[in-house]
Amino acid sequence: MKLFAFDRIRSGDSPQLREPITGVIELSDELQDRKDDIDLSENEEEAVDEREAASAQVIHEVVRRHGDEELERPTASLIWSGLAGGVAISTSILGEALLESKLPVTQWSSLVASMGYTLGFLIVVLGGLQLFTESTLSAVLPVATHPGRRNIGRLLRLWVLVFIANMAGTMLIACLNNYGLIGAPEHRTAMLTLSRRLLEHDFVETVKLAIPAGFLMAAVPWVMPSSKGQQFWVVFVLTYFIAVGGFAHVVAGSGEAWLLTFAGETSFTHAAFGMILPALIGNVIGGTGLFALLAHAQVKQEL
Known part of the structure; x- marks a missing residue:
């Protein structure tokens, strides 16, 4: 022995x-x-x-410790990082819209345009900015490992602060873009054309489309510890398939919803409760309900 x-x-x-x-x-x-x-x-x-290869227990502990550190961050740090994350994720809308506007209308054009969608996620994840959908895994594992009133309170605090800051960041960029304070008129037109796809789905459909997106985003911090210098490709591939599948990501999608609101193509109420809320519900189900709890359950007896 x-x-x-x-x-x-x-x-x-x-x-x-x-x-x-x-x-x-x-x-x-x-x-x-x-x-x-x-x-x-x-x-x-x-x-x-x-x-x-790192074992599941090792990966779980790496992600859990990172999540525990995030839960302890000062309120101001979370707000500013979340705001920066919301601003940065808006480049995903711009990247995909610009590529789509330059491509011919063919069956394969969306496969190329979807590469632009990864832009904001690469900036946010590799830059260490706060993104709500990432925290559906990393911030949940400390609570799943040590459930308690204080840990649950820390989780809710982080979720509320980061989500509101992300929404403020995407709303800011949508407002500036709509009123011509950043970018060019053709950029606004391309982004509006892309954003109109949100109008095609009702509440239930958006929830269903958001579940895979939540699962894929929760996979990002789980895979990172084993990526061994391939972090760029981990983020690129996982977020690329969110775009290819037409899945609903609450933060990136909020930028599209706010742009439609400022352009007068939908109401604030419909944007908030008909587009963003169902995407939020689906992302939490996919990220926390499916990925995080299953990832914890597989190693619970071995911890």
Whole structure:
């Protein structure tokens, strides 16, 4: 029987209760025999360890600790980061709209135009800005691991602050764009043409389209720890398929909804409760209800 030392951090209901806990993990004789039946040098063993894929428990702990750090951030930091995230995600609408306006109307044009949709997400995720749909996983794992009144309160605080700040950021850009204070008239026209697709879906359809988007966005922080320098492609591929599938992302979609509102093509009430609210519900179901809880459940007994 071989014993491996380990350290981990216990997260209590108060930061003062956090303390390192040391212990050992027992490796079964059978498993150790399988590890020892190949004769490798010390350098070769180190090379194997470096290339070994991270276990689900390791990924869970990396994401949980990151989420715990986010839950502890000051209110002002969350608001400014969320506002910047809302502003930055608006470039996804611009990127997709510009590509679509330059392409001929063919069956494959949407596949190319969808690449522009990844622009804002790359800026937000790789730049470390706050995006509500990412927090449906990372901020939920600390609560799932240590449920308690304080952790739930911290989660709701982060969700409310980041969501409102994201909405303010997308509304600001939509307003500036509509009144010609940024960009060119042809940019506004292209973005309006793209945004009108939201008018094609009712409340229930939007919820259904938002569930896959929430799942894919929750997958971003889960996959990141194992990406090994391929973070760009992780974000690009996962968000690209949100655009290809025509799925509803609440933050990016809010920019389109606000633009339609300022252009007079829909009411504020319909934008908020007929477009943004169902996308919010679907994203939370897909990100928290499906991905986060399942990701936690698979390692709960091993933690």
